Amino acid sequence: MKSAPATPYLLPPDGLISDHPWTTEDGREIPELLEHWDPHTDTLVSRIVEADVDKIRSACQLGGDGTFALTASWYSSRTRLADHAAPVEFGHLRGRVRASVSLLVPGSAAGGRLDLRTSLVLRSAGDRMSPIAPRREGATLWTDEVRVALEGGSARFPTTAVDFRELPRFPDSASWALEWDSEDLELPVLGGMRLLVNANHEDLMESLRSGSQDPRSPVVRSFVTLDVARTLVHGALNNERFVEDPESFEAGSIGRLLFELLTMCWPTVPVATLVRRLQDDPTRLDAELQAHLGVLA
Amino acid sequence: VSLVIPRLDRAKAHELVDEHRQTPLAELSARMPDLRPAVTYAELSAERVSRAQLAELRRSVLELAREHGMPDDGGPRDLSNYEGRLAALLHRALPMDPHEAAQEEVWSYLTCCWLLDVAVWRFRRDAPMERFIGHLNRNAFRRLWWRREILGDLDLTLLGEDELVNIMERPTLFSNRRLARDIARELLDRVQRDGVPDRMRLMREATKRILRLTPFVAMSSLDDAQLRLLVSDGFDAASAGLAGQPSVMATRVARAAREASPEVVGIPTLSVVTASEASLSTTERADRLGSFDELAEAALDIARRTGRVTNGALREVVPITSEEGREVFRELMERGQLVRRGVKRGTHYVLPDAQIASSDAAVSPEPERAAREEESTQIVAAVARGRPSDTALRRLLQRRR
Numbered sequence: 001m002k003s004a005p006a007t008p009y010l011l012p013p014d015g016l017i018s019d020h021p022w023t024t025e026d027g028r029e030i031p032e033l034l035e036h037w038d039p040h041t042d043t044l045v046s047r048i049v050e051a052d053v054d055k056i057r058s059a060c061q062l063g064g065d066g067t068f069a070l071t072a073s074w075y076s077s078r079t080r081l082a083d084h085a086a087p088v089e090f091g092h093l094r095g096r097v098r099a100s101v102s103l104l105v106p107g108s109a110a111g112g113r114l115d116l117r118t119s120l121v122l123r124s125a126g127d128r129m130s131p132i133a134p135r136r137e138g139a140t141l142w143t144d145e146v147r148v149a150l151e152g153g154s155a156r157f158p159t160t161a162v163d164f165r166e167l168p169r170f171p172d173s174a175s176w177a178l179e180w181d182s183e184d185l186e187l188p189v190l191g192g193m194r195l196l197v198n199a200n201h202e203d204l205m206e207s208l209r210s211g212s213q214d215p216r217s218p219v220v221r222s223f224v225t226l227d228v229a230r231t232l233v234h235g236a237l238n239n240e241r242f243v244e245d246p247e248s249f250e251a252g253s254i255g256r257l258l259f260e261l262l263t264m265c266w267p268t269v270p271v272a273t274l275v276r277r278l279q280d281d282p283t284r285l286d287a288e289l290q291a292h293l294g295v296l297a
Numbered sequence: 298v299s300l301v302i303p304r305l306d307r308a309k310a311h312e313l314v315d316e317h318r319q320t321p322l323a324e325l326s327a328r329m330p331d332l333r334p335a336v337t338y339a340e341l342s343a344e345r346v347s348r349a350q351l352a353e354l355r356r357s358v359l360e361l362a363r364e365h366g367m368p369d370d371g372g373p374r375d376l377s378n379y380e381g382r383l384a385a386l387l388h389r390a391l392p393m394d395p396h397e398a399a400q401e402e403v404w405s406y407l408t409c410c411w412l413l414d415v416a417v418w419r420f421r422r423d424a425p426m427e428r429f430i431g432h433l434n435r436n437a438f439r440r441l442w443w444r445r446e447i448l449g450d451l452d453l454t455l456l457g458e459d460e461l462v463n464i465m466e467r468p469t470l471f472s473n474r475r476l477a478r479d480i481a482r483e484l485l486d487r488v489q490r491d492g493v494p495d496r497m498r499l500m501r502e503a504t505k506r507i508l509r510l511t512p513f514v515a516m517s518s519l520d521d522a523q524l525r526l527l528v529s530d531g532f533d534a535a536s537a538g539l540a541g542q543p544s545v546m547a548t549r550v551a552r553a554a555r556e557a558s559p560e561v562v563g564i565p566t567l568s569v570v571t572a573s574e575a576s577l578s579t580t581e582r583a584d585r586l587g588s589f590d591e592l593a594e595a596a597l598d599i600a601r602r603t604g605r606v607t608n609g610a611l612r613e614v615v616p617i618t619s620e621e622g623r624e625v626f627r628e629l630m631e632r633g634q635l636v637r638r639g640v641k642r643g644t645h646y647v648l649p650d651a652q653i654a655s656s657d658a659a660v661s662p663e664p665e666r667a668a669r670e671e672e673s674t675q676i677v678a679a680v681a682r683g684r685p686s687d688t689a690l691r692r693l694l695q696r697r698r
Binding site for chain 1: 301
């Protein structure tokens with residue numbers, strides 16, 4: 001907890017306001033890094049704040065009928081945008097009070113670092129307040145700020161949600177498709193490859209959403225991962241240019257991603273051996289990939 | 298529909314600018330769009346912008362630039378009008394989420410691959426690199442898109458560059474769309490209504506005054522009308538200051554009480570009291586404290602004997618709380634029997650007759666503290682001297698013992 005900067009009016013001493021941690025929708029305390037955040041995910045957080053309003057009135061030399069409100073706001077370092085929840089009014093309650101406040105942070109307007117700020121503000125100084133009591137409506141009496149990192153360093157596979165009815169190449173009811181050119185491996189992964197997911201398939205979208213709590217989510221994800229990995233492995237091993245010199249591709253390129261995928265799944269097996277295995281016994285190759293990725297494990 | 302735009306990394310953007318910026322403008326225009334560089338997209342995305350959409354964007358921007366003099370040397374004629382219209386055009390043609398529009402690489406792509414000739418014409422070919430790569434406040438197009446995003450439907454052609462920079466390059470104002478719009482609207486209203494002679498200085502002074510309040514006032518707690526009033530007060534104070542008059546921003550206080558929100562509840566408090574106190578009824582406790590008049594008389598007695606009385610001194614002799622003490626003093630002040638002096642911990646009360654005599658010493662904290670320490674000693678000593686014997690103070694002291 002920290003108090004507001006030096007003010008031209010009295011502030012309540014520490015201890016009269018106590019804040020509980022911000023929690024996410026599932027009731028867990030918000031972590032320093034929100035792992036599953038993405039710009040398509042809105043984040044709902046809430047917290048409880050307790051205050052002894054009589055003692056605050058007294059410490060700030062406000063009138064006995066002075067009133068307060070609690071405000072919560074967010075600020076994103078990426079977009080430099082801020083917004084706030086509707087203030088929670090304390091009215092004329094006396095003694096110790098407990099208030100809950102919630103904030104909805106739209107993913108489309110956020111990114112980078114998220115600052116969550118909670119403030120206790122003056123609504124009305126009441127009658128017979130001291131000349132050095134806070135007077136202005138909205139005067140900040142107490143502030144707390146919590147910082148949360150939204151975008152971690154972990155890489156995500158490039159994915160685009162699209163209604164398959166608008167794509168003549170694919171059946172309307174197909175669930176997903178990997179869009180890439182296995183002959184052009186120099187392109188950057190984030191520009192030359194993407195997993196198209198049928199936006200019209202609501203259950204699938206929910207299962208693949210970051211941080212989804214859907215119990216089907218792990219199974220769906222493992223099938224999609226296996227399907228994509230299998231397509232990539234087969235594409236790599238059928239590309240002569242790749243097989244000739246698999247280590248020659250730049251970091252961030254599709255060729256480098258393929259090389260890293262093969263190295264991760266078959267760390268001790270040369271690429272040339274994998275090419276022969278694909279020709280001689282493709283079922284074994286697919287089973288090994290399945291085992292490595294732990295499908296349904 | 299929110300679009301996703303290709304991204305061009307900074308190194309490639311530098312290469313393109315270095316390659317093209319010295320090219321004659323007509324030739325540079327002929328090279329646009331330059332689609333050679335490999336680009337990337339957001340990892341998770343919805344609809345990607347199509348090449349046809351970008352071609353239409355370029356066509357519209359060129360049409361506007363030609364209306365304002367492109368390719369003539371010297372940049373756009375009627376700059377405010379050009380940039381205001383361009384801001385609206387960009388925002389309409391590029392419906393992006395703020396998250397997407399906050400990516401440097403998006404603006405590097407749009408500028409370097411599609412609109413480099415327009416940017417070079419606007420800022421000249423020797424302009425800093427920040428005008429061409431997607432710099433936050435400097436990129437030729439990013440800054441305009443964001444003006445429209447933050448200021449909404451306001452007619453940006455009516456605002457000067459310096460006036461816009463006053464809002465857009467101050468994170469506290471930029472981040473709060475309501476505040477940013479109110480400031481811009483207030484300036485335009487005053488210009489239209491009063492014909493402000495030096496509008497640039499007025500804008501600078503007003504924004505400074507409003508910014509000074511932000512550490513102390515939670516703008517998020519103010520409703521739309523209150524915020525507009527605060528902005529108007531800032532402009533009033535700035536106008537007065539520029540006219541050489543006293544210029545203090547009005548302090549707005551709440552007019553009507555607000556009901557408690559449903560999200561707030563009182564917490565029951567457990568009080569620890571002695572068995573003997575717990576058995577007393579409210580009436581009995583009041584009797585034990587004495588009547589209000591007795592308390593008031595005790596306070597006046599202290600003031601008469603020592604020249605002053607404080608809340609602490611009164612509580613030395615009667616078992617009341619600080620708030621009850623304040624109540625006694627409020628009543629006595631309303632009756633005109635005491636006058637308040639000093640502030641905060643130095644607050645004390647004197648008899649009206651002593652008002653003039655004590656006023657010189659009332660604001661110095663050190664004498665206040667020393668006086669407080671001596672006060673209860675003086676009270677007890679005064680009572681011990683026994684004059685007069687039947688004061689309210691004496692009765693209360695006896696009862697306390």
